[in-house]
Every structure is written in C-alpha cells, then in structure tokens.
Amino acid sequence: MPGRLTEAFPGLWRRARVVARVLRRKRQSEQEQQQEQPEQEEQQQQNTTVPVTKKKVSLEDRKLCEADDVEPKIRVNTTIQVAQLREEMDLRNFEAYIIPINGEQDGYTMEAEDRLPFLTGFTGSSGVAVVTTTQQAFWTDGRYFLQAEDELDCQWLLMKSGQEGVPKVMEWLKEVVPAGGKVAADPKLVSAETWKTYNKELAASEISLVAEETNLVDLVWPAEVRPAYPEDPIFIHELDFAGKRWEDKVKEVREEMVKKGADLLIVTSPDEVAWLLNVRGNDVKTTPVFRGYVIVDRKGVELFIPQGKITPAVDLHLNVNQCNDQECVSITAYSAILNRLRALELNPEVKKVMLPKKWSYSDGASYAIYSAVPEDKRLVAVSPVLLMKARKNPTEVQGMKASHVRDAVAVISFLAFMETQTLPDVNKIVKSYTKLNVKMGSSTEEVNLNSMSWVPDMMLVPNIIFSASEHHIFYNFLHDVTMPLYEVGLDYRHGTGHGIGHFLSVHEGEDTAAARHLTACTRASVTL
Structure with missing residues (x-):
C-alpha cells in the first residue's frame, strides 16, 4: 500500500519522508543516550549508598493546574x-x-x-x-x-x-x-x-x-440529565448478508455444548447475541447491537431483552413461541436474567452451565452473572459463539471484499483532499469521508486531537502528514482503516490490528496484533 500511495500522492509522501528523517535521528540519539544510561547509573550506585525510591503519583504532576494557568x-x-x-x-x-x-x-x-x-x-x-x-x-x-x-x-x-x-x-x-x-x-x-x-x-x-x-x-446522576436507554426495536440481519440461518448456528452451538458436557450456555456479549440470532440493533451509538442475553439449552433458546424491542417481523423471524417441529425462541424480560440463573439451584436436570471466560477482546461473563449461577454448576470456557463468529462464511467473506472496494473510493478521496490541505479541519474531513457510499455509518465519533488513539506523538504537523484510524460499518462488513505510520518512522501506543466483525463490532476476537500481545487465528477470520 505505501508504494501505491507514494505514486498517487507524491507530495504527501515527500513531506512524510522529511518527518521520518527527523524522527529517525531523534530516535537514534535517544538510543545512544539509553546505552550510556546504565553505565552512568552503575557509577552513581558505586558513589552513593542512598536507596533510590520511585516517585509517587501526586496532584503536583498535573498540568495547567496552577492558579494563574489557563x-x-x-x-x-x-x-x-x-x-x-x-x-x-x-x-x-x-x-x-x-x-x-x-x-x-x-x-x-x-x-x-x-x-x-x-x-x-x-x-x-x-x-x-x-x-x-x-x-x-x-x-x-x-x-x-x-x-x-x-x-x-x-x-x-x-x-x-x-x-x-x-x-x-x-x-x-x-x-x-x-x-x-x-x-x-x-x-x-x-x-x-x-x-x-x-x-x-x-x-x-x-x-x-x-x-x-x-x-x-x-x-x-440526576434523571433529568441522564440519557435514557434506547427504545429502538431490533431488526433482522437478512440471510443474503448473514450467509447462514440462525437455526443452523444454534444447532452448531449445541454440538459444542455436548462436547464440553454443558446442559446450558449463557451468551453474555451483545455482538454474540446479535450474530447468533441474525438480528441487529441501535442501542450502542457506533455498533449495531442491542441489550440482551441468550440462554441456549438442549431444547430451546431464551432471549432476555427489554420490552418493546421485538417487532412482528422479528417475531416471525425468530419463530417466537412457535416450537412445534422447528427451532424457536422464547422472550423474557431483560431484567429477569439474574433470577433465572439463581433458580438453576432448584433444577436437577441442569448439571453444568457454560459461562464465557475472558478471551481476546471479550471480558467474559460479569461477576453478577457468574455469581448468580450455583457454584457446583459453573463451567467456565471460551464462548463457542465467539469462535464461530470469527470464522467468516463464504457470504460474509464476499461481502467484506465488496465493502473493501467501496471503502477504497473513500480512502482515495480522503487522501486526494489531504494533498490540498495545510492545517486540516479533521472533523470536517472525517465527516465528509463517512458520507461516501451506502452504509450504516461510522463506528468512531468526532476526533479528539489530544487522543493518542487518533494522533500519535508529533503526528499532527501542519502541512506535513496526518494519520487517523477510522471504522466504517456496512450492512455486509465493518471496515477498519488505519493509515501506515511505522513506514515513515513513527510509533504509537495502541494496537496495530485486530479481528473485525461482520456488520458488528470493530473489535472482534480472536485475532490481535499489538506490541505487547499477539494472537493469530488460522481459521477463516478477518484481521485488519
């Protein structure tokens, strides 16, 4: 990609190389100082017997906190x-x-x-x-x-x-x-x-x-200023985009439960709930998920969701309470989940309850969920839904490829515009970028120029170079774009790549690539 960008936008990359040379010299100087530092510290230790104590964090460390500071x-x-x-x-x-x-x-x-x-x-x-x-x-x-x-x-x-x-x-x-x-x-x-x-x-x-x-x-938190939970109904993620019926997904989940010896599985992550049932929502501002838990047992599926979220179309899609000779879903109030789990104490037929453990980007079950399950029935394991969701089916893969093509148009337009700028209005640029092509929206909000997630140290230099990470949500993909930094001698305090959801979360297990953590998935997952 850098080679093609160099040909398409020579001015941008000429300026980038200037910055790179300056920063490489700075980095080389710092490395030389670090090499000298151990010798100096050893000499100091020989010359003094006073123990060195670590500096404690205090309010004096805060910046712009003096009385005459603006x-x-x-x-x-x-x-x-x-x-x-x-x-x-x-x-x-x-x-x-x-x-x-x-x-x-x-x-x-x-x-x-x-x-x-x-x-x-x-x-x-x-x-x-x-x-x-x-x-x-x-x-x-x-x-x-x-x-x-x-x-x-x-x-x-x-x-x-x-x-x-x-x-x-x-x-x-x-x-x-x-x-x-x-x-x-x-x-x-x-x-x-x-x-x-x-x-x-x-x-x-x-x-x-x-x-x-x-x-x-x-x-x-005063009720008059606290935002309310969204009341938007959930909607169907059509089979043309999902590539697999939710009933078939549930069947595969049960097969994994049998392997683990679990009678019941609790699905606690909203993106897993949405993926499993082929539905999406608008409860989170930048990700198409909704509040909800799912319990899968050997016979049925129970969805815990706030009242008013199920439309007639979704009711039909999930075969709600239509359990004759087909897979069906029963609907229960969202707030009933903890009491439902505590009641398992009285159910001798349920011997093992699979609870999701922390894995990759998922924190697993909350302590409230975990502690509500009787101790002798807990079976903590990686959620099978997390692993299944990471393996994209052919329909999902094709959708991702198509979305990359559409998003490439936005990237090229973005870079072409940047070629003409001296001190860009970043939010204006990003907003114009996210309007391109047909999609659900952006999974990032306005840029905060003091956030390292957007602008690394010394990154925003007038008339030189700009870098940003942007996540785009399409009906058949979610695209995460990060401009190349290390190629021009720059570093940053965040990860380089991670799994991407299919019209779901920008962060998805089980792939991650970061300075302190690297996992690789050999299955058909997608990492950007």
Missing part, C-alpha cells in the same frame, strides 16, 4: 458529583468505590451507562476511576494520556498505566485503604475474572471487596 476548554469540574458519591459511600461504610468504564454487557457502553464520563469528565474509551474518602484517581492507557490531562479536573490523580512508578489499581488501593476496610463496586460492570483477581489481592491485605448491586453513581 485551563483547557474541555476540562470538566466534577467536584459536586464526587462529593455526592462520597456521601453514598459514607452511608455504607465504604472506604473506596471503583467505577469502570464498562456497561452491563461485555465491552459495550451505552449513553445511559456513561457513568465514568459523568463522574470524571473523561470521554475516551478506556479508563477506570477509584474514589476514596479523601482521594480520587483515574487510570487510562497511552492512547489517552493527553486527553485525560485536559478533561479531568485538578483534583484527580492521573495514573498513566504502564509508565514507570505508576501503581496498578489494586496496588494503589492496598496503599490507601486500611486493613479491615471495604472497597465496593457494581458486580454487573466487572468481569468475573477481574473480580476474582481484585478480591484475591485485596484479601491478602485484609481488605474486603463488596458486591454493591445498587450502582452508587446512578444514585447521584
């Missing part, structure tokens, strides 16, 4: 929200409360679940906050260091995950919460695997982890 326009003061949350914590004798970015269902957060942005002001896609009785801390990864610095008010400790001297969430909590203290979180928002890890670490310091089912942020 604070960023996007900074949000959340003093009132945090104070109200502490009042709720005090009523329950909690020393700390954990607020993850997650919604109730595996990796998907709806606007009604934007608790982290409400409490912190942070609008990125990765983060976790912890509020104690006297401090408040926020963790995020390298894509969002700059953005978090600008959006968080100056009372938040900014924990730059992975940086030297920065403690992990549990490490910090063990430092600031006394033995005998209580740390709480909403079990619906934390994966079972993460919860068990947290619990083990805290217990070692005699700190309790409390599963508080009433979300404390919800108690302080």
Whole structure:
C-alpha cells in the first residue's frame, strides 16, 4: 500500500519522508543516550549508598493546574458529583468505590451507562476511576494520556498505566485503604475474572471487596440529565448478508455444548447475541447491537431483552413461541436474567452451565452473572459463539471484499483532499469521508486531537502528514482503516490490528496484533 500511495500522492509522501528523517535521528540519539544510561547509573550506585525510591503519583504532576494557568476548554469540574458519591459511600461504610468504564454487557457502553464520563469528565474509551474518602484517581492507557490531562479536573490523580512508578489499581488501593476496610463496586460492570483477581489481592491485605448491586453513581446522576436507554426495536440481519440461518448456528452451538458436557450456555456479549440470532440493533451509538442475553439449552433458546424491542417481523423471524417441529425462541424480560440463573439451584436436570471466560477482546461473563449461577454448576470456557463468529462464511467473506472496494473510493478521496490541505479541519474531513457510499455509518465519533488513539506523538504537523484510524460499518462488513505510520518512522501506543466483525463490532476476537500481545487465528477470520 505505501508504494501505491507514494505514486498517487507524491507530495504527501515527500513531506512524510522529511518527518521520518527527523524522527529517525531523534530516535537514534535517544538510543545512544539509553546505552550510556546504565553505565552512568552503575557509577552513581558505586558513589552513593542512598536507596533510590520511585516517585509517587501526586496532584503536583498535573498540568495547567496552577492558579494563574489557563485551563483547557474541555476540562470538566466534577467536584459536586464526587462529593455526592462520597456521601453514598459514607452511608455504607465504604472506604473506596471503583467505577469502570464498562456497561452491563461485555465491552459495550451505552449513553445511559456513561457513568465514568459523568463522574470524571473523561470521554475516551478506556479508563477506570477509584474514589476514596479523601482521594480520587483515574487510570487510562497511552492512547489517552493527553486527553485525560485536559478533561479531568485538578483534583484527580492521573495514573498513566504502564509508565514507570505508576501503581496498578489494586496496588494503589492496598496503599490507601486500611486493613479491615471495604472497597465496593457494581458486580454487573466487572468481569468475573477481574473480580476474582481484585478480591484475591485485596484479601491478602485484609481488605474486603463488596458486591454493591445498587450502582452508587446512578444514585447521584440526576434523571433529568441522564440519557435514557434506547427504545429502538431490533431488526433482522437478512440471510443474503448473514450467509447462514440462525437455526443452523444454534444447532452448531449445541454440538459444542455436548462436547464440553454443558446442559446450558449463557451468551453474555451483545455482538454474540446479535450474530447468533441474525438480528441487529441501535442501542450502542457506533455498533449495531442491542441489550440482551441468550440462554441456549438442549431444547430451546431464551432471549432476555427489554420490552418493546421485538417487532412482528422479528417475531416471525425468530419463530417466537412457535416450537412445534422447528427451532424457536422464547422472550423474557431483560431484567429477569439474574433470577433465572439463581433458580438453576432448584433444577436437577441442569448439571453444568457454560459461562464465557475472558478471551481476546471479550471480558467474559460479569461477576453478577457468574455469581448468580450455583457454584457446583459453573463451567467456565471460551464462548463457542465467539469462535464461530470469527470464522467468516463464504457470504460474509464476499461481502467484506465488496465493502473493501467501496471503502477504497473513500480512502482515495480522503487522501486526494489531504494533498490540498495545510492545517486540516479533521472533523470536517472525517465527516465528509463517512458520507461516501451506502452504509450504516461510522463506528468512531468526532476526533479528539489530544487522543493518542487518533494522533500519535508529533503526528499532527501542519502541512506535513496526518494519520487517523477510522471504522466504517456496512450492512455486509465493518471496515477498519488505519493509515501506515511505522513506514515513515513513527510509533504509537495502541494496537496495530485486530479481528473485525461482520456488520458488528470493530473489535472482534480472536485475532490481535499489538506490541505487547499477539494472537493469530488460522481459521477463516478477518484481521485488519
């Protein structure tokens, strides 16, 4: 691709090479300094006996927080929200409360679940906050260091995950919460695997982890400003695009259940629910999924979904309650899922319940789902739906190829326009880009120029080069476009490639390609 781009847009790539030469010299100089540093440190150790201590993260590390500083326009003061949350914590004798970015269902957060942005002001896609009785801390990864610095008010400790001297969430909590203290979180928002890890670490310091089912942020989030859950009905993903009947998918899932010895499977991820039943929704702003759980047993399928989501067409598609000699689906209220699982205690016919484990981009079942299943009946394994979904059938593969052709037109138009720009209006460009061709929309929102997810260090240089990652949702594909960076001597703090869904999520297991994590799938999956 770089060779073709060089021929098509010589001006853009000439400027890119200039930047590359500068950055390569800078990188070479840094490497030489790093080679000299161990010798200097060894000499210092010989000359002194004073132990070197790591610098602790403090509020003094925050930028533009002095009285005479002009604070960023996007900074949000959340003093009132945090104070109200502490009042709720005090009523329950909690020393700390954990607020993850997650919604109730595996990796998907709806606007009604934007608790982290409400409490912190942070609008990125990765983060976790912890509020104690006297401090408040926020963790995020390298894509969002700059953005978090600008959006968080100056009372938040900014924990730059992975940086030297920065403690992990549990490490910090063990430092600031006394033995005998209580740390709480909403079990619906934390994966079972993460919860068990947290619990083990805290217990070692005699700190309790409390599963508080009433979300404390919800108690302080005024109903008049909190977005409502979407009421849009779900719709059919037609066989012409899906390539396989949902009934056949369920049959294959049951075959996998038999191999594992499971009597019942719980499908907790919205994209897996949507893929399995060949339906889609509009509950998440940038991904065609909806709130819902599915239970598959040896005889039937049960869909847990909010009221009003099933249209007559979908009712017919799913053969709702028409279970004579065909596969059918029964509909149950979304909120009934936990009680349904707890009732398995009284069902001797169900001996093993398969719960999805953390795998690739999927966090697996939440601790709320996990703990509702009787302990002796739990069977934790990689979701068979996740693996089946990753293997694209011929119809899906053909749709992806066709979408690549259509999206190529958009990419070429985008680059041609960039050739004429000196300091581009990025959001205007991206919006014009996403209007090209017939598709559902874009799975990214407006560009935040302080987000490493969009602009790596030294990347946005007037009249030189621009790079962005853009995800496009077509009826028969989802396309993720990332402009080449490393070819011109640039690096970035996020992954390079990952599995792509078929009219579903931009992040799909089981393929990932990143500096610290690489998995490869030999089946018919698609990675970009």
